[in-house]
Amino acid sequence: MSERIKPRTLKGFRDYPPEKMIPREWIIETARRVYRSYGFSPIDTPALEHLEILTGKGSDETDKQLYRFEDHGGRPVGMRFDLTVPLARFVAQHIQTLGTPFKRYQIANVWRGENTQRGRYREFMQCDFDTIGTTSLSSDIEMVLVIHDLLTALEVGEFTIHINHRGVLNGLLEKLGLADKTVNILRTLDKLAKIGEEKVLRELTETIGATTNQADQLLKLSSLDGSNEGMLAEAEKLVTGTEAGEHGVSQLRELINSVAATLPSEAISRIQFAPSICRGLDYYTGIVLETTLNDLPGIGSVASGGRYDNLANLYTSQQLPGVGASLGLDRLLAALEELGRLEKVQTTAEVFIPFFDSERRNDYLQIAAKLRAAGIGVEFFPDAKKLGKQLQYANRRGFRIALILGGDEFAAAECQVKDLAVGESHTVALADDAQALIAKIRNILQP
């Protein structure tokens, strides 16, 4: 007897059994549908890139998290850790033939060798959409609308899209003479919701070296509250005189007005100016946004994005501005699960046909084929086991309907259509065209 190898998965990597994969695919399909409805086109890029493509920006953290190795030809390669860098490489390489504006979506796995935590894995999926090659605010507005449509379609309950503009904070920092400390200050302000005003104030003054007055002004902006109009007016006062700040406020004002004009009135409250949102990412230069679920704000942002001036300057001299966002698939799934909004279905077909009469396999197969031709998903059980066992199987998998077809039914040219949710059987005539059967099934599936 040889020693068996223990079946196991790598740290941070996951298997997806049907009950995980079915809701996953549903979200992916929904994202795809919404993205396409705005004219975004699918692209894909390789999982592996030349190492230099990925390390171009070269921060230490990137280095640590990057999966890298030499391929069989001795080339230094790395696995993509997001979809933005490959997009930058892609457009730099192909923009001549793509033309602008270029709208694409990409739904694919990425890999980061970071430490794991709940909801943070080493292999995970991103669902990005971006518009490249235009600075028009229309694209920023569209980004908000896409996210709104998407979350509405996903039935996540009420949600809030928090919107800011990098120019607002930059304007204030410039005015306060703190521009050189931007990164640290943004990082600290980003923690406001998490660690509170006092700690942020202390960190700003003690760690970063801002004066109390400077820190007060920063906090005043970050803690603004109230209506979008009121907050924008306050923010405008704080940054007045700076080009970046005034531009940021006006962009925000215009964006929020356009979104409000487009969405139904009950949706307007979902759009919030949020001066403390900045998204740690260096490359954002304009609008930035994050989205939280009102029923589960603690889980963090489930869709985030923003505008950047120059996506691909590492790879091309051509200026390629863009705007885009990403859906946080794993967080969203975790949230939906926690909120009990995921059905526990393990089957992909609606109708189950038990193998009842072992002499009539072909009859079952033919009926199944007719139903499928009518667009109804059908599973035929492979073994002629006891009917009770087969129905138990159907019940556990979450089938909606079972068709009971035994000797009696065949003799009478009829079929029992059993609604598994309610437990009731309806007898339907079994004709060659199966029309009565199809009608009954449709009637149960879509009352």
Add this chain to the structure above:
RNA sequence: GUGGCUGUAGUUCAGCUGGUUAGAACGCCGGAUUGUGAUUCCGGAGGUCGGGGGUUCGAGUCCCCUCAGCCACCCCA
């Protein structure tokens, strides 16, 4: 990367200060019931106690290492 907690059947867990053949519930398979799915009754399969090493007469229980999970920090391009 740092620190803390955890790891026993498919699942959730029990197993007293180390002591004989490691238990339960649920689930799974089969039967009661050769034509009807969350009920009932009966029976069955399933664990080298995450893995490795050590202490001991003896380790699921103590020690070390390792792997994996959870939590916090760090970080999240």
